[in-house]
Amino acid sequence: MSPEKKMxxxxxxxSMKDVSIGEEDTKKVRPxxxxxISSRGVFAAISYMASAVLLVxxxxxxxxxxxxxxxxxxxxxxxxxxxxxxxVMRYFKFISFNNDxxxxxxxxxxxxxxxxxxxxxxxxxxxxxxxxxxxxxxxSVRNINVPMYxxxxxxxxxxxxxxxxxxxxxxxxxxxxxxxGIIILGAIIAGIRDLSFDGYGYGLVFTANICTATYLALIxxxxxxxxxxxxxxxxxxxxxxxxxxxxxxxxxxxLEAMLSxxxxxxxxxxxxICLSCMLAFLINYSVFLNTTLxxxxxxxxxxxxxxxxxxxLGWLIFAGLPFDWVNVMGQALGFTGSIVYAFFKYKGx
Numbered sequence: 628m629s630p631e632k633k634m635x636x637x638x639x640x641x642s643m644k645d646v647s648i649g650e651e652d653t654k655k656v657r658p659x660x661x662x663x664i665s666s667r668g669v670f671a672a673i674s675y676m677a678s679a680v681l682l683v684x685x686x687x688x689x690x691x692x693x694x695x696x697x698x699x700x701x702x703x704x705x706x707x708x709x710x711x712x713x714x715v716m717r718y719f720k721f722i723s724f725n726n727d728x729x730x731x732x733x734x735x736x737x738x739x740x741x742x743x744x745x746x747x748x749x750x751x752x753x754x755x756x757x758x759x760x761x762x763x764x765x766x767s768v769r770n771i772n773v774p775m776y777x778x779x780x781x782x783x784x785x786x787x788x789x790x791x792x793x794x795x796x797x798x799x800x801x802x803x804x805x806x807x808g809i810i811i812l813g814a815i816i817a818g819i820r821d822l823s824f825d826g827y828g829y830g831l832v833f834t835a836n837i838c839t840a841t842y843l844a845l846i847x848x849x850x851x852x853x854x855x856x857x858x859x860x861x862x863x864x865x866x867x868x869x870x871x872x873x874x875x876x877x878x879x880x881x882l883e884a885m886l887s888x889x890x891x892x893x894x895x896x897x898x899x900i901c902l903s904c905m906l907a908f909l910i911n912y913s914v915f916l917n918t919t920l921x922x923x924x925x926x927x928x929x930x931x932x933x934x935x936x937x938x939x940l941g942w943l944i945f946a947g948l949p950f951d952w953v954n955v956m957g958q959a960l961g962f963t964g965s966i967v968y969a970f971f972k973y974k975g976x
Contacts, residue, residue, distance in 0.1 A: 668920040672929045675913035679933045682906040689899050693890050697881035702761065703872050704900060705907035710865040712908050713858055717741060724859030726850075742855065747863055749853040753845045754867035760838035762875070763831055779832040781814035781961065786833075786840035787927045794844040797922065802971045809964030810928070817957025843923035846915055857915040864911075925972060932965045 689695045716722045724742055784807050791797035799807075850860055876882050890896040918926045 665920065668917075668925075671913060671917040671920050672925065675910065675917045675926070676929050676933045678906050678909040678913055679930070682903060682910050685899055685903040685906060689896070689903060693893075693896050693899070695885075695888060695890070695896070697876070697885050697888075699761075699872065699876045699879065700881050700885050701900070701903060703869070703876055705904050706865050706869050706872065708904035709861060709908045709911055710869065713862045713865070714741070717858070717862075722858045724855055724862055726854050726856045742859060742863060746853045746855055746859070747867070750849055750855070750860060750863035751867060753842065753849050753860070754864045756838055756842045756845060757864060758868050758871055760835055760842060761872075763835045763838060779829065780836065782811060782833075783836040783839050783930070784810060784924065784927045786836045787843055787923050790837075790840040790844040791923050794841075794848060797924075799924065800971070803924070803968065806964050806968035806971055807924075807928075809967060810961050811964075813957045813959070813961030813964055815957070816960060817954045819953060819957070840923070840927075843918050843926055846918045846923070850915075850919060857912060857919065860915055861911055921972075928965050928968050932962070 686698075686701065689701060690698060695701070713722070717724060788797075788799060788804075788807065846860065850856070853859070855863065885891065914926065917929060
């Protein structure tokens, strides 16, 4: 097949990111963010934002309304539930863990051989990046005020662009860079009243940003190299992270604190936790789907939009939240930047 024919095969479906081409062609045809977003990609982005906003609301209810202090235990329950859902669906042949969906895979019903050891080891960087991100995020929240934390976290978009370039060679158009600049400017304005420098806290937040950007960029890359689909990546991520998270919650005494929690057997609390676990499964799936169908940068933009909707719902549902016009203007500017990005992405500009 001539190089011209290969070029035609790539242009026919821009959403296909796992097209196999030669090393020479890879250098000539670099990934670009100028391709438009597909209808399935739009659905993935909206699904992520909807499930993420609802998950924050339910987690807020558990941590604030019921005063449950063991946040890592909730994360542990969510990961255990996710693996349980995946195992049941895999056992009854509703899903496959491989991209090729081999029938021989379905005949293997042993818990510890759902994926090969080689593929499990290939996903270790993804799982450890996610674990490190969770631990660093929890520590950073304790050491920096919320407005400044939100401002610095939104610079994840910039870190994601950098990591996409170095890990996948992804380049972005001037219009995309312009819209990202609007978002970051809005974040700075939103937190301008709280510019109190804390070197340790800032360092933790930027470390969390790097972990987030690396995690998002690794999803598509490891998915290709390992041959695992979205469900397979979720499964490996869970079974690698759960033992370490279980050890961490035990060392921190959160499991023991949970057993003495006064609302542990309250029906309302149990319903909130169950819904939180179900939404966590949906959000994990939508994270992988959104990043795979669209891009790591698009997912970061969706996260920014999600934060805005969450803040708006927080003002409506939870009383006592502070209101500041400067913060509102910054949030509005960030929202405008996200809309501009979505327009450019949809049009393929």
